[in-house]
Amino acid sequence: PSVCLTSLNLPCCVYNKCHYWNPCRPACLHKPVSVTHASNETDDGTVNCNDVLSLEAQRAVGGAVAKLGLALLEKLQPGSEQPNIIISPLSVSLALAELALGAKNKTEDKLLEVLKAKELPNFHETLSCLQEQLTAKAVKMASRLYLIPGKELMQTDFVDRALNLYKSEPAHLTSIEEVNRWVEESTKGHITNFMSSLPPNVILMLINAIHFKGEWQSRFDSKFTVKDIFYTDKKTSVKVDMMMGSKYPLSMFVDRKDGTQVARFPFQGNMSLLVVMPVPAHGNLSNAAAKLNISDMYEHFQSEKSMHVKLPKFKLQYKQDLRQALTSMGLGLLFTGPDLSRIAPGPLEVSGVQHASSMELSEEGAEASAATSVTLVRTVPTFAVNMPFIFALVDDASYMPLFLGMVTNPNPGATTEQSDDPKTETESIMTPSKVYYTATCQINKYMDMKKFI
Structure with a gap:
């Protein structure tokens, strides 16, 4: 068999399953133990996705x-x-x-x-x-x-x-x-x-x-990015580059019972960034995380509305x-x-x-939005991410989170400042164009040599 991962620019790899680390030894592997295979695996071990998906x-x-x-x-x-x-x-x-x-x-x-x-x-x-x-x-x-x-x-x-x-x-x-x-x-x-x-x-x-490298369905203009305050807790804040946009089409809801604001920012290709921001008076991120249910969030999202939104620019x-x-x-x-x-x-x-x-969230490659300026209109609702929040990058079909996280300080290298208790803003906006996520997970297994001594 062969494997070709061209999407990552990796070389095609061809090997003999019994010889890939020592081709001179024809019996390099032990005989397999008895394993029950699922009925959806074909004779060659691959899966018929039409039957299971x-x-x-x-x-x-x-x-x-x-x-x-x-x-x-x-x-x-x-x-x-x-x-x-x-x-x-x-x-x-x-x-x-x-x-x-x-x-x-x-x-x-x-x-x-x-x-x-x-x-x-x-x-x-x-x-x-x-x-x-x-x-x-x-x-x-x-x-x-x-x-x-x-x-x-x-x-x-x-x-x-x-x-x-x-x-x-x-x-x-x-x-x-x-x-x-x-x-x-x-x-x-x-x-x-x-x-x-x-x-x-x-x-x-x-x-x-x-x-993951994604582009928002609705893009914004990087010239509206400004220095703004992000409250790291009730007493301190940091200055961050805040990406802004006006009349952004946003799906969101407020969970008054749990004290959270939840918004969905769609990407091209049926992926979405979900942002959950607890209201300061209703507890911290850990309390909010314990109550999260992604499928329930999708059920509560309503049709998109034009809103003022803003999100901190960061690379973490x-x-x-x-x-x-x-x-x-x-x-x-x-x-x-x-x-x-x-x-x-x-x-x-x-x-x-x-x-x-x-x-990483940034404006790299951003195209100007239809609006030529950012105008704050009090009759337009606002979603401002200026306090610690939870995020999830989710596949819209399966509700599977590819990435999850908590952000308490988008600019950890910046000097913190004393501030008043954070307030939910009534005038603000948002602006990224591309988002990059990467992850690796690695497991090591080793022989416990002490058991042979």
């Missing part, structure tokens, strides 16, 4: 990815060193789902439980088809299965299914530089120096990368080992004594789940 199935898996992402978001609180959080629930789900292909017994059960997949028939197949469907949009995804040369351990079934379901391309794990180079290329240069060192005794790494990066968060969610056994015998015989453990994301 109903709208109901898409939204069921999209909801599962959303639940995982929101659960992670609750565990990853902003702090002084990283005031903003950006994660890709889809990237994490793909990495854990691929790991689940190699798990058995309690380990597999726990992985499927955290993935919210235990009650979903054909979860792997539907997620695989959604991955394929998203790549037809502005989303670029790539996966790699890095293997140590000379290790005659891998089960052929796991390698084949990882390739056929999640397009996880096998490659030699030769150096940290090669891994970082692949991540940088796969994320279009947005994530560099992803790893600083290889874990000891590593035999395999699963890495996937997601890159986030890197985190998810080991502690996943442990608190019930996956501690991955790091202590999992059953990963469908990957390879012998004791294996997961050494870490590294996640890195970046997000």
Whole structure:
């Protein structure tokens, strides 16, 4: 078989499934263990997406990815060193789902439980088809299965299914530089120096990368960007470049019970940026995140109305080992004594789940809007993002969040200023034209050599 990922400018890769790291040894892999395959997998291991990709199935898996992402978001609180959080629930789900292909017994059960997949028939197949469907949009995804040369351990079934379901391309794990180079290329240069060192005794790494580059359906003019105040909390603020626009077609609603304002900014290609901003008197971001339900948001959105809107311009990066968060969610056994015998015989453990994301909002490439000036009219409603907020980049069909995050300071390098209690503005606007998101999620597995001593 061969894999060609031209969307990421990666070379076509052709290999023999039994010889890709040691072509001189004809029996380099152990015979596969017995694995039950879904009925929707064809004889060659690929998936017939026409059989599994109903709208109901898409939204069921999209909801599962959303639940995982929101659960992670609750565990990853902003702090002084990283005031903003950006994660890709889809990237994490793909990495854990691929790991689940190699798990058995309690380990597999726990992985499927955290993935919210235990009650979903054909979860792997539907997620695989959604991955394929998203790549037809502005989303670029790539996966790699890095293997140590000379290790005659891998089960052929796991390698084949990882390739056929999640397009996880096998490659030699030769150096940290090669891994970082692949991540940088796969994320279009947005994530560099992803790893600083290889874990000891590593035999395999699963890495996937997601890159999104989108354009708003309604564009605005960068000449209206101005310095403005963003309230980081009730007592301090920072100056940010605030992108502005007038009479922007916006869908939004106010949840008076939870005290949040929710808006939807559509991209070309049936993707949307959802922004959730708590009203100061109704609690913080963590409280708001605990109550979020993306499918419910879509049900509450009404027809678009012309509004004054504004959004801070920023470029943010986030890197985190998810080991502690996943442990608190019930996956501690991955790091202590999992059953990963469908990957390879012998004791294996997961050494870490590294996640890195970046997000950029800017006017780059913006075209002037129909309006030639920004005029504030009090009779036109306003949505001003000038306080900490939650965002989600969502596929409109499946309601699957590709990215989730909390932004408490869009300009973390700026000097903070004392300010009065933040007020919801009555006059303001918004202006970006393009948004870039990237993420990588990587899992390392290594032999626990102490068990052989």
